[in-house]
Amino acid sequence: MSLFRRCLVGLGLSLSLSGVLAQSAPPRALPVQLGPRPFFLVDDMADGPLKQRLQQCADRSSFVPSSFSIGHRGAPRQFPEHTRESYTAAARMGAGVLECDVTFTRDKALVCRHAQNDLHTTTNILLTPLAAQCTQPFVPAVLDSDGRVLQPARAECRTSDITLAEFKTLRGKMDAFNPAARTPAQYVNGTAPWRTDLYAGPSSGTLMTHAESIRLFQQLGVKMTPELKSASVPMPFDGFSQQAYAQKLIDEYKQAGVLPEQVYPQSFDIGDVLYWVQREPAFGRQAVYLDGANKAADLPNLATLKRYRDQGIRIWAPPLFGLLATENGQIVPSQAAKDAQAADLQLITWTLERSGILADGNNGWYFQTFDSAVRREGDMLQMLHVLAKDVGVIGVFSDWPATTTFYANCMGLR
Secondary structure, eight states, rough: OOOHHHHHHHTOTHHHHHHHHTTSSOOOOOOOOOOSSSHHHHHHHOOHHHHHHHHHTOOOSSSOOOOEEETTEEEEEEEESTTHHHHHHHHTTTEEEOOOEEEEOOOOOOEEEEEEEHHHHHGGGGSSSSGGGEEEEEEEEEETTSSSEEEEEEOOOGGGGGGHHHHTTTTBOOSSSTTOOOHHHHHOOOOTTOOOOOOOOOOOOOOOOOHHHHHHHHTTOEOOOEEOOSSSSSSSSTOOOOOHHHHHHHHHHTTTOOOOOGOEEEEEEEHHHHHHHHHHHHHHHTEEOOOOOOGGGGGHHHHHHHHHHHTTTEEEBBBBHHHHHTTTEEEEOHHHHHHHHHHTOEEEEEEEEEESOOSSSSGGGGGGGGGGGSSSSSSHHHHHHIIIIIIOEEEESSSSTHHHHHHHHHHHOO
């Protein structure tokens, strides 16, 4: 018996107390394992000073977690989003902040899902008896004689259609569907070719409540960024108001003993953000206002950004295209980024590693203002460099956080 244990016995204390003390020890972050992707991206970069610097960094023997690296829904480039497995993978890749998108079930329990009405594309619900409870049960596609889709298959299954107990019986899968499906089994198979179903088997895809995500994140030693999702049902829902919803999110952190500085609550609804700023100022100091602009013309001007700051909002988070532009064929900060700096706002952006193969061109919505300057996979690191050094973002959401972790380590961003 150790001296410590003999002292406990001598003091008349139960040996089980040592177990309690061990459990209360500060969590330790998982050892960072980046895998080959960041190094592949470095090798693919155009020659230049940034590539040389990152190549030197690639020889490091170890890397550490960074809050610059935010796990967007975990690591959903390969793992079913908002699952225990996805979160753990992101933490292993050094994500210093993990995201639980928060919605609620029929019995008003908070759970991690990207949207209240996405169970038909992110879980196996259509292959279970719970499919009968969906807002819109599966309807097969209508095809012509050549197999072309005349009317796509459809379904809509909401967390508010089922109870928490029923939610916990489901398994997460890669977010996708097959519009040409004639059966539910065909519908759930639509994963993009640049992703994988390798980690979406029947023994994985563990769905989580918001409270469970908090406990897991505490164990993983990471910060937390819950996003309060807009409800698909009219609010109030069975007496559950929007303010009660926003308050319940914060209350679950309080109940878990999480310090406010460890939490970045976020919402696309400015009303939610201002509620936290005004009613929960300790948590509201790090509240993130997510910008839902669909194109550059929708972004706020300098006066609006200053108004956000005057209202107490400190962090503004537009999509990638909101902070980047092109000039002489190079990626540069956008006017909105410059305006946000002038308004004294901190910046976060979303979402890296979500657009497939960059060298193919036509990289879609996230790249709409700077796609002409993206020619190869390695340009992703050039994009990160502009965001970090010229725009000054404090964090980047990524579907594969190893990339952002690698860059943060190389540049000394903690």
